Amino acid sequence: MNLFLILLSAIFVHNFVLSQFLGICPFLGVSKKVETASGMGIAVVFVITLASAATWLVHKFILVPLHIEYLYNIAFILIIASLVQLVEMFIKKSSPSLYQALGVYLPLITTNCAVLGVAVNNMNDGYGFIASVVNGIGAAIGFAIAIILFAGIRERVAKCNIPKSLEGFPIALITAGLMAIAFLGFSGML
Amino acid sequence: MDITSILYPVLSIGGMGVIFGAGLGLASIKLKVEQDPKVPLVRECLPGANCGGCGFAGCDALAEAIASGKAPVNACPVGGSACAAKVGAVMGIKAEEGEKMVAFVKCNGNCDAAKTKFEYYGEADCDLENGVSGGRKACSYGCLGDGNCVRVCKFNALNIVNGVAVVNPDKCVACGACIKACPKKLIELVPESKKVRVACSSHDAPKQSKDNCSNACMGCKMCERNCPSEAVKVDNFLAKVDYEKCTQCGICTEKCPTKAITKRDGNVVLNEESAS
Numbered sequence: 331m332n333l334f335l336i337l338l339s340a341i342f343v344h345n346f347v348l349s350q351f352l353g354i355c356p357f358l359g360v361s362k363k364v365e366t367a368s369g370m371g372i373a374v375v376f377v378i379t380l381a382s383a384a385t386w387l388v389h390k391f392i393l394v395p396l397h398i399e400y401l402y403n404i405a406f407i408l409i410i411a412s413l414v415q416l417v418e419m420f421i422k423k424s425s426p427s428l429y430q431a432l433g434v435y436l437p438l439i440t441t442n443c444a445v446l447g448v449a450v451n452n453m454n455d456g457y458g459f460i461a462s463v464v465n466g467i468g469a470a471i472g473f474a475i476a477i478i479l480f481a482g483i484r485e486r487v488a489k490c491n492i493p494k495s496l497e498g499f500p501i502a503l504i505t506a507g508l509m510a511i512a513f514l515g516f517s518g519m520l
Numbered sequence: 521m522d523i524t525s526i527l528y529p530v531l532s533i534g535g536m537g538v539i540f541g542a543g544l545g546l547a548s549i550k551l552k553v554e555q556d557p558k559v560p561l562v563r564e565c566l567p568g569a570n571c572g573g574c575g576f577a578g579c580d581a582l583a584e585a586i587a588s589g590k591a592p593v594n595a596c597p598v599g600g601s602a603c604a605a606k607v608g609a610v611m612g613i614k615a616e617e618g619e620k621m622v623a624f625v626k627c628n629g630n631c632d633a634a635k636t637k638f639e640y641y642g643e644a645d646c647d648l649e650n651g652v653s654g655g656r657k658a659c660s661y662g663c664l665g666d667g668n669c670v671r672v673c674k675f676n677a678l679n680i681v682n683g684v685a686v687v688n689p690d691k692c693v694a695c696g697a698c699i700k701a702c703p704k705k706l707i708e709l710v711p712e713s714k715k716v717r718v719a720c721s722s723h724d725a726p727k728q729s730k731d732n733c734s735n736a737c738m739g740c741k742m743c744e745r746n747c748p749s750e751a752v753k754v755d756n757f758l759a760k761v762d763y764e765k766c767t768q769c770g771i772c773t774e775k776c777p778t779k780a781i782t783k784r785d786g787n788v789v790l791n792e793e794s795a796s
Contacts, residue, residue: 392536396528404533412540416547423551430577489645 333464340468342516346444347476353444357477367481371474373435378445381410382466385449386459406449414440558587565606566596573597573695598693621694621709623687628719629662631683633735650703659732661722663706669698714763715783723756737780743772
């Protein structure tokens with residue numbers, strides 16, 4: 331039950347994009363079309379899940395025993411970057427069709443701060459291995475939901491008659507702000 | 521101060537860096553994907569518009585398909601025979617001459633001919649207008665003229681003339697982008713050399729077609745009955761030309777009472793002198 335709570339909380343209550351404001355760069359950058367947004371969302375789910383597992387292991391078995399927890403940022407970035415590279419190569423070799431779907435987005439995720447955010451949160455909250463992975467999946471699903479919804483709205487907004495001064499990013503930022511306010515409603519859920 | 525407090529961080533982070541670096545280096549050798557050396561060469565010959573007209577996801581994907589033999593050398597509709605010849609030279613295959621195709625808008629319901637059922641004040645966007653009872657035109661099959669096809673055309677080959685989309689065959693490269701953009705499914709690819717075409721898509725009953733638009737095909741079968749080579753067939757009140765059989769004799773165009781079937785270059789009707 332506890333794990334379920336962690337999952338729900340990561341998806342809705344502590345949604346990474348809309349209530350913690352992490353991963354805003356891809357959220358705004360690749361959300362013009364639902365199709366690309368879903369590609370990005372799936373790639374993020376993939377990477378965050380792996381990254382939260384890998385960072386937990388390194389934190390537990392390298393950083394803590396050596397008393398160098400203060401280096402977690404550097405260590406996590408190192409892990410995430412190499413992990414994404416490895417995953418990209420592996421997918422390219424093993425599944426060309428999956429690579430076609432995710433390929434463009436994988437390198438972008440290397441610098442997605444939501445991935446680092448999940449790892450740091452896992453550490454700060456003292457989650458165990460399973461809880462870390464569940465939290466990672468939840469956070470990633472939350473990211474995917476947010477970006478796909480946002481892309482859907484932006485597709486419609488693009489067809490509307492918008493005042494000149496608000497066209498493009500201004501209206502996108504306003505939309506994102508309104509979505510964040512809407513997601514505030516989930517804070518009473520847990 | 522203990523020397524280990526410097527040593528541990530340096531060793532562990534440095535060690536991780538070295539291990540990951542070596543791991544990635546090994547992986548890049550182990551997991552190397554063999555790329556056909558022909559792929560970049562074929563890619564060079566393609567136009568690079570990434571329009572997707574060939575049915576593959578962009579020019580890179582097509583280059584790969586051609587190099588591996590999954591697509592013919594003339595698969596790119598944009599580059600035409602010049603491109604096919606170049607790709608053929610790379611692949612060592614002689615390109616077959618492909619018939620040049622052009623897009624054609626199967627509607628001539630312009631502002632003079634077609635009646636409207638209401639005034640439309642919304643955004644000038646075919647998808648949106650189509651959502652409002654199928655648009656303002658009385659004929660539910662007709663071109664809405666809001667220009668979604670014009671906007672998606674990367675080659676400026678389409679224009680809205682008197683409320684109907686018109687293709688400029690000189691600029692059209694048959695990439696098919698407009699075909700996907702049209703909510704009424706009015707645009708199709710036709711062989712450029714075949715000038716006898718039906719500029720109507722209405723399957724309405726004869727009387728209704730005639731009431732809605734004076735240029736409509738009513739399905740009277742005058743063309744079908746008079747065609748010497750059985751190239752025109754009327755199906756569900758709409759004439760259709762079989763471009764394989766059509767000899768372009770032009771008899772049907774003379775018999776057609778509404779001139780829905782005419783000799784056209786693009787969407788422009790050719791008069792008798794220039795047609796012959």
